[in-house]
Amino acid sequence: METIKTDVLVIGAGSGGLSVAAGAAQMGASVVLLEAHKMGGDCLNYGCVPSKALIASAKTAYSMAHAAPYGIADVTPSVDYGAAKDHVADVIQQIEPMDSVARFEGFGVRVIQERGVFVSPTQVQAGDHLITARRVVIATGSSPFVPPIAGLESVPYLTNETLWELRAQPEHLLIIGGGPIGMEMAQAHRRLGSNVTVIEGATALGKDDPELADIVLDSLRIDGVEIAENAVAKEVRGTAGAIEVEAEDGRIFKGTHILVAVGRRANTDGMGLDVAGIKTHRAGITVDDSLRTTNKKVYAIGDVAGGLQFTHVAGYHASVVIRSILFGLPSKATTRHIPWATYTQPELAHVGLTEAQATSEHGGKLEVVRFHFNHNDRAIAERKTRGLIKVMVVKGRPVGASIVGEQAGELISLWALVIANKMKMSQVAGMVAPYPTIGELNKRAAGAYFSPRLFESGAVKKVVGFVQKWLP
Incomplete structure (x- = not known):
């Protein structure tokens, strides 16, 4: 049995675990990373990457069969499902080196491809290795939930x-x-x-x-x-x-x-969490606002922490715990600025409060701004006019945004930035977007917030009339 002492032990080489391992090692900490299965976790091997690759194949087939509105003859695509899966595998293969053992060993991370099990509150066994770490980060992700349906x-x-x-x-x-x-x-x-x-x-x-x-x-x-x-x-x-x-x-x-x-269930079984004094609940591991478990030397991030189950959330969690475990600084996780998207066509994306949530929380202080895609010239040119942006605004500041339509997953990023930094609608309205782009929709939504204030206000018209009389 080899005994290892390290600053940081990361259990799980998915998005969150890899981010912690790479960041901590490159900033001077000694790091051990455990992964019993595939490097890259669910996102690379089974989730985000392969699904988006297959969606790309499906979009191509759909475009071929619906080209007539663009002056191109419709054709019935000859779909080779196996070849589409080859495309999926190729996409995974191209990304794999970014998550590989060799790359992380290059950062100075010691990668052990064994399952980690707590054998005490301070020690984890992985195969023939007994590891003691100053801080442990559990990033074991989640797996598909299979319901107990008869048969x-x-x-x-x-x-x-x-x-x-x-x-x-x-x-x-x-x-x-x-x-x-x-x-x-x-x-x-x-x-x-x-x-x-x-x-x-x-x-x-x-x-x-x-x-x-x-x-x-x-x-x-x-x-x-x-x-x-x-x-x-x-x-x-x-x-x-x-x-x-x-x-x-x-x-x-x-x-x-x-x-x-x-749905999905957190991967917590067989880890000896009870031995380590780490409590769990129905959705995953119990953590506080800093993502620390009931064992104060152990953190949990990503899906296993029992919150929003998105790859980018795991990456965000990694940035939160790195601040705590490397620098000893207070750092808390929040969800108010976390966007998410569904990659259907049209796409569907959200950040912050939905209209229903904002109405419940803010009541009469809430204004809901709406702007439709059919008023965007680029959307018209590409015949992608079915869509809508809704921005929930309280006292001039967005508290949520919901978008359905072409590139909704891209458009939502601006509102995530605005909400994360508590910016105002006036700052979005002041942005200049290139013409013609789908991105103009965000600026136009902000403009829709100010339009009634500027164009339907008697006071504004009186001021303009007065100024015009006296301007030389």
Whole structure:
């Protein structure tokens, strides 16, 4: 057994763990990184990267079949599903070196490819290594949650981890779960030629602004995706190629393949957290505002911390704990400035408070600014005019923004910056955006906030009239 002493021990080489390891090592700390599976974690291997690569294939197929409005003849694309998966694998392969063992060893990180288990409040065992660290960061991420639906265990089902191994295109894909993962994969597979049925126990995209979510759902239905809401899956039965899902209300859905996409669970099992005095709850590890666990020498970041489950949140968490563990400075995590996006077409993105949340929190002080994509020249030129920006404003400062439409995931970044820095609408209005761009929509939304104040105000008109009389 090798005994190792280090400044920082990171358990998990996903987005958050890699960020902590690289940052701490490059700033002079000794770092040990444990990863029992694939470097890069879920995002690189099963989540963000492969899903966006497949979505890119689906967009290309859709564009070929819907080119007539641009003066190009529509063609029926010949989809090679296996080749599309080759594209996915190639994208992963191109990014892999950034997350590789060799790269992190180059930073001075000692990488041990073993599972870490706490054997005391201060020690972690990984294979034949016993590690003692000044500070430990748990960044083990999450895995697909498979609900206890009767019969599911006896049917060959897919999750976001196993979907990428599938080479033969599903004839009819059943998706249990109408959240972001389910809807992204529903649209992608429909555009690649599969029939798709989404089975959602409540409301599809139910965590998003309902007005904006409806625009996305309508687009998916136009694409040919069947979306069954309020359909709680009661039983799954059948064999490969002939699967049935029966809902509690008696509806039966038939398909050839089934994808389970009902959410994720934090990876906390088998880590000896109880031995280390680290408490957990239903969603993950219990942490305080500084992301410190009930063991004061141990932090938890990313999905395993039980909050928002996004790659960029794990990266943000890494920056919070690095400040604490390297410099001993107070640092707290917040969610008010964290954006998120669903990469359907049109895209759907949010940051800060939704309209419903802002109404509940601020009441009569709230103003909701709306600006539609069909007033943007670039959107008109590209025939991407279905979309809407909503900005929730309190006393001149945005407290939230919701966007549905072309490049919503890109547009939301500006509002994340504004909210993070407590900027005013006047500062957004003062920005000059190049013409013609989709990005002009943000400035126009800010302009929509000031328009009634400037153009519908009798006081403003009186002042202008007075000045004009006396100007030489």
